[in-house]
Amino acid sequence: MTGRPLYRRNPDLLLEWDEDAGAVLVDCLRWRKFSAKAPLVDLLHHLDGPLSAEEAHARWQGAEDAEDTGDTAGVEGTRKLLVRLAAAGIVQRCDKEHEKEGEEGDGAPVRGRGSGLTRYELAAHAQAARGPVPHARQGPPPPARLRHPGTTATVPLPEDPGPPSRPLSRVLEQRRSVREFAPEPVPLALVAAVLDRSARVRGYLPPRAYEQTQRAAPSGGGRHSLEVYLLARDVGGLDSGAYHYDPFAHALHRLSPWSDNLSDLQDRVLTTPALMAAPPPAGLYLTSRAARTGWKYEGMALSLIYRDTGCLMQTMCLAATDLGLASCLTGRMEAPPTAPFLPPDEHDVLHVGNLALGLPSPSPSVPVPAPEADG
Numbered sequence: 001m002t003g004r005p006l007y008r009r010n011p012d013l014l015l016e017w018d019e020d021a022g023a024v025l026v027d028c029l030r031w032r033k034f035s036a037k038a039p040l041v042d043l044l045h046h047l048d049g050p051l052s053a054e055e056a057h058a059r060w061q062g063a064e065d066a067e068d069t070g071d072t073a074g075v076e077g078t079r080k081l082l083v084r085l086a087a088a089g090i091v092q093r094c095d096k097e098h099e100k101e102g103e104e105g106d107g108a109p110v111r112g113r114g115s116g117l118t119r120y121e122l123a124a125h126a127q128a129a130r131g132p133v134p135h136a137r138q139g140p141p142p143p144a145r146l147r148h149p150g151t152t153a154t155v156p157l158p159e160d161p162g163p164p165s166r167p168l169s170r171v172l173e174q175r176r177s178v179r180e181f182a183p184e185p186v187p188l189a190l191v192a193a194v195l196d197r198s199a200r201v202r203g204y205l206p207p208r209a210y211e212q213t214q215r216a217a218p219s220g221g222g223r224h225s226l227e228v229y230l231l232a233r234d235v236g237g238l239d240s241g242a243y244h245y246d247p248f249a250h251a252l253h254r255l256s257p258w259s260d261n262l263s264d265l266q267d268r269v270l271t272t273p274a275l276m277a278a279p280p281p282a283g284l285y286l287t288s289r290a291a292r293t294g295w296k297y298e299g300m301a302l303s304l305i306y307r308d309t310g311c312l313m314q315t316m317c318l319a320a321t322d323l324g325l326a327s328c329l330t331g332r333m334e335a336p337p338t339a340p341f342l343p344p345d346e347h348d349v350l351h352v353g354n355l356a357l358g359l360p361s362p363s364p365s366v367p368v369p370a371p372e373a374d375g
């Protein structure tokens, strides 16, 4: 005997508000959009578990409204509506008969299930894969250089003294996340060299009006939205505090002295996430001025910002390794950012990651595997 067809809401639907179209249902896996009138949303609300057409009709407040508009009439009308919604992929058949046939909604392949990603993450990925929106690149691009508000002093950084570099192949072999640091301050010259080698602006890419810069780490479209802040708890030759790195002038802009707030921030974004026994002498706090990337790539900007962050993080880790520094990334992000040195009213600032820096502990409790000797 054939059982009654059962339906449930497509679990990949998100509801968004469009300025012109009103409520819109977005299938975040297949990236299809459907206009969502109130009775339909009400029906979908009831369909979070398998329901037959009869059960759905009995629960659906909108059934009468739908009948009034002539869309559907009685249980038969609800049944026909469910069949149409299943064909469109807005609801799915979920009865045994249907599973035997091996169909899934409208038959389109479904990717992403079991990926460990939420609907929002899948939606962001699907949106990024569609590329920038058509109206991107309007008006002048935001400047590549941030003149940081709240600067109280400028500390010019020493030019890279050029400690002998190891061969790249050795640096790549030796890079490790190290979570224990020597008790001594980390010398400013070494922190400056990490910044110089990994984040300093080397020039502009044409056309100049696009505000695209060239640096050691690549960046989608040369937009370089990332700004680097130094949490200097114990940096030799530098007053403790928070600083913004100006990658154009190779200078630090002092934003605030060390404080309990900075200690707390350091704990939240570095010491605790990396399970460190003691706070690192220095930390780099990475933010994105999202509008720089968004100007050119709105629609896929966040994905580019995350990928830019990975490029910069790895470049910084390699520079630190080459200079003999211990470093450890943390992926902790605060949204909205809480760093006390950030301007409170700028809404395009994203906190995207962190890097602990220091001299390596001479007696690490977790030994860093020694690379095999040359030859």
Ligand SMILES: Cc1cc2nc3c(=O)[nH]c(=O)nc-3n(C[C@H](O)[C@H](O)[C@H](O)COP(=O)(O)O)c2cc1C
Binding pocket: 175, 176, 177, 178, 273, 274, 275, 328, 329, 330, 331, 332
């Ligand atoms: C994006 C990213 C986020 C990370 N976040 C953390 C973190 O929050 N805490 C931590 O202890 N390590 C973190 N790490 C470091 C990884 O744990 C580390 O790279 C991994 O264990 C491999 O060890 P290795 O770096 O020594 O090769 C992160 C690494 C990356 C790339």
